[in-house]
Amino acid sequence: MRRVSLIEATCPIARALDEIGDWWTLLIVRDAFGGKTRFGEFQKSLGLAKNILTERLKTLVANGVLEKRPASDGGARSEYHLTEKGRQLRVILFALRQWGEDHLFEDGEEMMVARDRGNLPIARLRLMNSVGDTLAPEDIVTAKGRKRKQTAHASTRTTLA
Amino acid sequence: MRRVSLIEATCPIARALDEIGDWWTLLIVRDAFGGKTRFGEFQKSLGLAKNILTERLKTLVANGVLEKRPASDGGARSEYHLTEKGRQLRVILFALRQWGEDHLFEDGEEMMVARDRGNLPIARLRLMNSVGDTLAPEDIVTAKGRKRKQTAHASTRTTLA
DNA sequence: CCGTATCCATTCCGATACTG
């Protein structure tokens, strides 16, 4: 897809962008969260060329973000469903949404909004340290380290411990 | 930059991707958070072609993510600094980091990690509703709405309500 | 309906040379 691959970078941001930093990819994932599962639904919703969609879907399946299954009605069609890895992209999508809302819309402008199933608003994402202090953007630094062994599923933990 | 512009989309995710969804852009911003300010620093760190960097920096400045200033030492050089809008991209970068850490590294693999200035780990980002319930990825729905007037600065608020 | 295949225009990106 690109001249230089960052798959070997030690920066998780670089690796993440290498896998889902493509322009269309996160929009496909967004639609998958919206309940779309079929080729034609994505194609109609996004308006992208079918060959591009084919390739993006293949990559997403190969990377374990989407799962391809035969259609539930037994037809010849396929369905694409988010895997757990894909479902965890929700935080990234919401971070993008929050920033877009804050900086790319005028007050009162028509805009898609997110709510939970009970129609409650979603709380803003905040950066905090492990003792709960809210951090300003510049309060974060990076250093060399190693990935810690995961003892419990990531989505059930609230801190890095 | 692209055939179809999503600048008019009513989805904040689409607009955000339209502005910073480019491949190199978030890596430049990441380096800016790392304290880099000069053309050569970005170029050396990222290894991208200079003409591409020139264009990306121009776009970032035009979009108000970076600010171009004369070098503080009075030389002919310029410095690029994050604006407040740019600083608020930190949440997106951290969401990418968190997902990359979880899914793109093996246990024990060498990896850049984030800490706060006191060397405390950063807490995981969680999706919650306005009353503090943690939400699963599928507990979020979208609907038509309008951008609410901002009464206080976004970074000081903890919920949308 | 779900893709695959092909063609073509545009853009991206790297490399290099050049200017101040």
Added chain:
DNA sequence: CAGTATCGGAATGGATACGG
């Protein structure tokens, strides 16, 4: 050091035609 200019190969993306 900080760009600008230019070139060419590769990838992107739109459109269309075709096959299961």
